[in-house]
Amino acid sequence: MKISARNQLPGRIVAIRPGAVNGMVKVDIGGGMTVTASITEEAITDLALAEGDQVTVLIKASDVLIGK
Template sequence: MKLSARNQLPGKVTAVNMGVVTAEVVIALDGGGELVSVITKTSVENLGIAVGKKVHAVVKSTEVMVAVD
């Protein structure tokens, strides 16, 4: 599948915390670091997301904030 989003970050799911409606998916990125996404429980089920599964975190945003101390 090709996407227009430039920020496609490959990684592996390390945790899935299911709620009633949403789920928190923790992804260890291949390049280092970790990303946490909150998606619907239905999406987790439909995509077969589970611990150990290889996934791509796709970030598409019109605004990205940068902060410094």
């Protein structure tokens, strides 16, 4: 599958926190860094995501915000 997102970060799922509609999936991308994604419970089920799975975090956004 080809995709347009150029920001692709391989990692391993370290936690999944279910929610009513969306769940939180935490991915260890190495170097002591993690990425947390809020995705639908349906997507978590469809992808059969589980802790320990190797995944790729894909980031495509028109806006990136940084705060301090």
